[in-house]
Amino acid sequence: MDKVTEKRKVQHPIEDIFNISSGSTEIVVETTKPSLELVPHESYDGKDVEIEKKLEQIANAALDGYDSQVLIVEDLEEPKFAARNMEVANALLATALGAVKEISEIKKHKDKLAAQVNKPAKTVNQNLIVGSRNEILKRLLQEDDSK
Secondary structure, rough: EEEEEEEEEOOHHHHHHOOOOOOOEEEEEEEEEEEOOOOOOOOOOOHHHHHHHHHHHHHHHHHHHHHHHHHHHOOOOOOHHHHHHHHHHHHHHHHHHHHHHHHHHHHHHHOOOOOOOOOOOOOOOOOOOOOHHHHHHHHHHHHHHHH
């Protein structure tokens, strides 16, 4: 953590008591700011870019199909055909939303994996040794001699 020291002039109530000019009291504020370690983003490989482009094409095609179905529905006079075309339009919209959701899931998993690579291990080893300092030194010297 980084400590930041800042001097500020503030208006303090004691200034009125001692007839000091208002806003002349200087205080020192010490704050700690957490140091942020930026995780380098793993760049997408060729396969990731290809998958993302295909999903974008699917989403764009589905949205274009939705727009054309809505235009057809506006021109239809028969309600049952209009209802069927709206069902088709809604299916196309669901396809587009599914593709967009898939793109966001891919990016979320990529970011999550990139963050896990740089995470420190959470292993804690706690060993209890019962004995005197001399016994520990003897054992360490015996281990060094055996090597």
